Amino acid sequence: MPVLDRGLLADDAVSGARLLVGAMLVRGTGPNARVGRIVEVEAYVGREDLACHARFGQTKRNGVMFGRPGVAYVYLVYGMHNCLNVVAETDGKAAAVLIRAVEPVAGVGEMRRARTDLAAQRARNRGPAAVVAAVARIAALPAWRLASGPGLVCDAYKISRDDDGVDLCDSSSQLRLETSANAEQLELVSGARIGIDYAPEPWRSIPWRVFAAGHRSLSRGGAA
């Protein structure tokens, strides 16, 4: 499938968010390519949005968010998990769409391997038994739960700060967005964003989270 049209992300981030649900997140090419359908996202819109990383202006971390749309903004949260965003709106405006959940479509083995590697690495401090338990836990997961959370998407696709600034609308990028033939089959619903209790109203409750109604691959807490 062709890469997503950058122009679809250039206007406002909430519209961009609605267009991203149903689109495909792809890493690599050929038989080992990882492909998944995006089923849950959140829009973060500019300096005025007091839940957005841009609320303190441009910094070293969020720099790409101020640049051209269609570029990846990847940051580390809680010291351990990466989160992938798609930059939206035009140059100079700081907006992005957080990819919260993906339904794996192809490359499931690669995703599970990546999840297993990272889970084993994290459990290493707690001893060999913990590593075995962590590996077994990932092995028991159904494919549709392999990327059902913002940190898990990055784990499954091995996305890290190294991917910050990658152009997701370039067909030559290893990590990119592609269109989907039947995206319109999803029933879109919106709700308040998750994990932003630090933000004051109205930002805390504004329904800028967009997701596929009733989808089994939604993030934890993402069903409502």
Add this chain to the structure above:
DNA sequence: GCAAAGATTTGCT
């Protein structure tokens, strides 16, 4: 310079 908190996930009580 230092203290605090975070767009999360996991494991244990």
Add this chain to the structure above:
DNA sequence: GCAAATCTTTGCC
């Protein structure tokens, strides 16, 4: 259901 893990960025002295 709650707290730990873990480290970068931000905010204040």
